[in-house]
Amino acid sequence: xxxxxxxxxxxxxxxxxxxxxxxxxxxxxxxxxxxxxxxxxxxxxxxxxxxxxxxxxxxxxxxxxxxxxxxxxxxxxxxxxxxxxxxxxxxxxxxxxxxxxxxxxxxxxxxxxxxxxxxxxxxxxxxxxxxxxxxxxxxxxxxxxxxxxxxxxxxxxxxxxxxxxxxxxxxxxxxxxxxxxxxxxxxxxxxxxxxxxxxxxxxxxxxxxxxxxxxxxxxxxxxxxxxxxxxxxxxxxxxxxxxxxxxxxxxxxxxxxxxxxxxxxxxxxxxxxxxxxxxxxxxxxxxxxxxxxxxxxxxxxxxxxxxxxxxxxxxxxxxxxxxxxxxxxxxxxxxxxxxxxxxxxxxxxxxxxxxxxxxxxxxxxxxxxxxxxxxxxxxxxxxxxxxxxxxxxxxxxxxxxxxxxxxxxxxxxxxxxxxxxxxxxxxxxxxxxxxxxxxxxxxxxxxxxxxxxxxxxxxxxxxxxxxxxxxxxxxxxxxxxxxxxxxxxxxxxxxxxxxxxxxxxxxxxxxxxxxxxxxxxxxxxxxxxxxxxxxxxxxxxxxxxxxxxxxxxxxxxxxxxxxxxxxxxxxxxxxxxxxxxxxxxxxxxxxxxxxxxxxxxxxxxxxxxxxxxxxxxxxxxxxxx
Amino acid sequence: xxxxxxxxxxxxxxxxxxxxxxxxxxxxxxxxxxxxxxxxxxxxxxxxxxxxxxxxxxxxxxxxxxxxxxxxxxxxxxxxxxxxxxxxxxxxxxxxxxxxxxxxxxxxxxxxxxxxxxxxxxxxxxxxxxxxxxxxxxxxxxxxxxxxxxxxxxxxxxxxxxxxxxxxxxxxxxxxxxxxxxxxxxxxxxxxxx
Numbered sequence: 007x008x009x010x011x012x013x014x015x016x017x018x019x020x021x022x023x024x025x026x027x028x029x030x031x032x033x034x035x036x037x038x039x040x041x042x043x044x045x046x047x048x049x050x051x052x053x054x055x056x057x058x059x060x061x062x063x064x065x066x067x068x069x070x071x072x073x074x075x076x077x078x079x080x081x082x083x084x085x086x087x088x089x090x091x092x093x094x095x096x097x098x099x100x101x102x103x104x105x106x107x108x109x110x111x112x113x114x115x116x117x118x119x120x121x122x123x124x125x126x127x128x129x130x131x132x133x134x135x136x137x138x139x140x141x142x143x144x145x146x147x148x149x150x151x152x153x154x155x156x157x158x159x160x161x162x163x164x165x166x167x168x169x170x171x172x173x174x175x176x177x178x179x180x181x182x183x184x185x186x187x188x189x190x191x192x193x194x195x196x197x198x199x200x201x202x203x204x205x206x207x208x209x210x211x212x213x214x215x216x217x218x219x220x221x222x223x224x225x226x227x228x229x230x231x232x233x234x235x236x237x238x239x240x241x242x243x244x245x246x247x248x249x250x251x252x253x254x255x256x257x258x259x260x261x262x263x264x265x266x267x268x269x270x271x272x273x274x275x276x277x278x279x280x281x282x283x284x285x286x287x288x289x290x291x292x293x294x295x296x297x298x299x300x301x302x303x304x305x306x307x308x309x310x311x312x313x314x315x316x317x318x319x320x321x322x323x324x325x326x327x328x329x330x331x332x333x334x335x336x337x338x339x340x341x342x343x344x345x346x347x348x349x350x351x352x353x354x355x356x357x358x359x360x361x362x363x364x365x366x367x368x369x370x371x372x373x374x375x376x377x378x379x380x381x382x383x384x385x386x387x388x389x390x391x392x393x394x395x396x397x398x399x400x401x402x403x404x405x406x407x408x409x410x411x412x413x414x415x416x417x418x419x420x421x422x423x424x425x426x427x428x429x430x431x432x433x434x435x436x437x438x439x440x441x442x443x444x445x446x447x448x449x450x451x452x453x454x455x456x457x458x459x460x461x462x463x464x465x466x467x468x469x470x471x472x473x474x475x476x477x478x479x480x481x482x483x484x485x486x487x488x489x490x491x492x493x494x495x496x497x498x499x500x501x502x503x504x505x506x507x508x509x510x511x512x513x514x515x516x517x518x519x520x521x522x523x524x525x526x527x528x529x530x531x532x533x534x535x536x537x538x539x540x541x542x543x544x545x546x547x548x549x550x551x552x553x554x555x556x557x558x559x560x561x562x563x564x565x566x567x568x569x570x571x572x573x574x575x576x577x578x579x580x581x582x583x584x585x586x587x588x589x590x591x592x593x594x595x596x597x598x599x600x601x602x603x604x605x606x607x608x609x610x611x612x613x614x615x616x617x618x619x620x621x622x623x624x625x626x627x628x629x630x631x
Numbered sequence: 632x633x634x635x636x637x638x639x640x641x642x643x644x645x646x647x648x649x650x651x652x653x654x655x656x657x658x659x660x661x662x663x664x665x666x667x668x669x670x671x672x673x674x675x676x677x678x679x680x681x682x683x684x685x686x687x688x689x690x691x692x693x694x695x696x697x698x699x700x701x702x703x704x705x706x707x708x709x710x711x712x713x714x715x716x717x718x719x720x721x722x723x724x725x726x727x728x729x730x731x732x733x734x735x736x737x738x739x740x741x742x743x744x745x746x747x748x749x750x751x752x753x754x755x756x757x758x759x760x761x762x763x764x765x766x767x768x769x770x771x772x773x774x775x776x777x778x779x780x781x782x783x784x785x786x787x788x789x790x791x792x793x794x795x796x797x798x799x800x801x802x803x804x805x806x807x808x809x810x811x812x813x814x815x816x817x818x819x820x821x822x823x824x825x
Contacts, residue, residue, distance in 0.1 A: 140823040177748050217666075218701055219748060225698050228635030 009499055017109050021046050032102050040096050047108035048078050065616040068094060082111060095605040177219045539567055632706040639720060641695025646722030650688050659693050664733050667700060668740045700734055704741035757784040779805050
């Protein structure tokens with residue numbers, strides 16, 4: 007029982023009850039402690055349960071508290087008999103049962119609270135935050151003047167934190183890389199420099215506060231570039247089956263083209279409305295009229311662009327003085343002149359182009375004519391030959407047919423030869439194509455495998471790192487956990503108790519079987535006794551009528567039988583009484599544990615107190631009225 | 632802690648005795664040890680005699696070592712981490728030990744310096760208060776109310792001068808304020824309990 011009590015007291019201390027250290031078993035629990043323990047447990051189990059754990063001195067208040075506690079326990083599900091008396095007039099076994107019940111109800115609630123995996127970085131970070139805050143909360147406050155350069159030192163410099171902020175500055179990074187193109191050509195090793203080398207000259211040029219941020223930023227930038235390139239290469243680069251440089255060059259071109267497109271579109275959108283329309287408008291008109299273009303004709307052409315209306319309207323009211331008008335006119339004259347020059351150049355160019363086009367057209371028609379001429383000539387030749395052959399018609403026809411036949415045979419021959427050559431070549435071609443196809447699919451398979459293996463490698467590496475961290479963290483936590491609750495001892499005791507119980511079970515079984523055997527023997531013997539007695543009885547009775555000694559023997563036999571049976575009966579009665587004695591002793595012990603006498607005295611005292619309180623309240627009430 | 636490949640290459644150069652001679656390495660370490668504890672003073676640059684073969688390598692090695700020290704201090708690396716990294720970059724043992732030693736000497740200073748980088752909101756450091764009792768004013772005949780005049784002195788980052796935040800409040804408002812401060816303290820303690 008002590009272990010159970012120890013466990014109960016320990017768990018109660020963990021919830022927050024202060025149980026004094028001398029209290030070792032539930033026998034020593036006072037009423038106040040019992041009530042406090044029950045209230046604390048109920049608060050943890052049910053968040054809405056709100057009662058102060060302190061027992062009030064007034065008797066009626068105590069009674070109310072007892073009943074409410076009992077109701078709360080019944081609500082939670084306690085199935086035994088409970089009432090205000092279990093808390094106020096405590097009985098050791100009942101208290102033990104209630105506390106065990108309440109404590110069992112607790113852990114299920116608190117275990118449901120969020121359990122983060124122990125090794126996750128968020129758990130680690132929150133643990134570190136919590137430790138640091140705890141440490142800082144414990145330090146006493148120091149006024150501003152005492153801090154050294156803003157730092158709050160503790161032990162060595164390793165655990166200081168900043169208290170004063172007059173020495174801080176924002177994070178401002180400048181580029182500290184070497185300009186591109188600086189390379190060391192005389193070195194045999196390939197020290198390739200790009201944009202990414204941290205250069206100490208540029209470090210000297212920037213502000214001293216920016217040195218550290220710039221260096222860190224440069225490192226982080228290079229890391230992210232490398233990571234992104236890695237990710238992109240794994241994603242799409244491997245599929246395109248180009249080398250890295252080719253892929254990079256292609257990507258460069260693509261981006262360049264996109265930027266150029268965007269820029270041209272933007273430029274056109276911005277300036278296309280004004281200049282292009284002016285130019286096209288001017289182009290249709292004759293240059294002569296445009297030279298004299300005044301401001302009004304200029305603005306007329308631009309009328310269909312709303313944007314230019316406003317500037318042109320704005321231009322009109324400004325030029326009020328003569329000099330301004332003059333200047334404007336001169337400027338327009340200049341601009342129109344330049345436009346004229348440009349347009350005349352264009353005119354020249356277009357004229358040249360038209361001339362070129364016309365010459366090319368002429369050439370093309372000439373070549374076509376020559377082709378038709380050649381065709382006609384060939385046709386004429388054929389017709390002439392037919393005409394020559396016509397007089398000797400049949401011979402010539404036969405000869406021509408022979409010639410045709412031989413030619414056909416030759417054709418067929420050649421066709422066969424061609425087939426003979428073609429067949430194996432086609433087979434070769436097919437086999438080579440299949441091989442190529444196989445190789446392609448094989449390369450694809452190999453690429454897939456490579457990718458898979460890389461993924462596995464990465465996953466394994468991250469796994470090992472995570473497990474290492476987890477291990478370190480768990481070891482640290484294990485060292486940190488308090489060792490006042492010795493679980494190993496408890497588990498050993500539990501196992502010992504289990505073996506004891508098993509042994510006791512076996513003993514009980516043995517005893518039971520022994521008892522059964524003894525009972526059987528008794529039955530057998532009593533049966534035997536009865537039979538022997540009846541047999542002897544009959545035997546002697548037969549002779550009892552004739553002989554006096556036999557009658558005496560019969561009487562002796564009867565009395566012997568009676569006495570023996572009386573003896574047996576007394577022995578049985580003694581056994582029964584012994585059992586009753588034992589039962590009564592047990593009852594006495596349990597009753598004495600209940601301390602009923604002491605409780606009754608307390609109840610009586612409390613009852614008198616309640617009566618007194620009631621009387622006092624009544625008198626107060628009467629006084630007020 | 633991760634260093635980019637360029638920095639790692641630079642570290643390899645720094646550890647390679649054939650590329651960087653010992654006296655150059657000593658110069659690099661000297662300049663580093665001068666610059667690192669005094670990161671607030673202007674950065675003293677390496678002055679190397681202009682030999683074109685090793686100048687660039689020396690500069691690169693210096694940059695990488697500086698980056699290594701700053702990153703290691705940022706991640707609160709201890710000796711084993713640095714030794715592991717430098718061994719990966721094939722540092723010779725005596726150079727390794729000198730780098731580790733100087734790092735451990737200056738680590739705390741670097742960390743305090745790095746800890747000063749950042750944007751911090753204004754920070755209350757001191758408070759002046761005054762309790763006035765208003766007896767009468769021009770609008771009412773009898774006022775008889777106490778008024779608190781509070782002056783919070785704040786410190787902004789980077790400035791030594793304190794700025795004031797002044798306000799006046801009645802007693803209930805002040806109790807409100809104090810109650811909120813107590814709530815804040817309690818929530819801090821709750822975080823610390825976890």
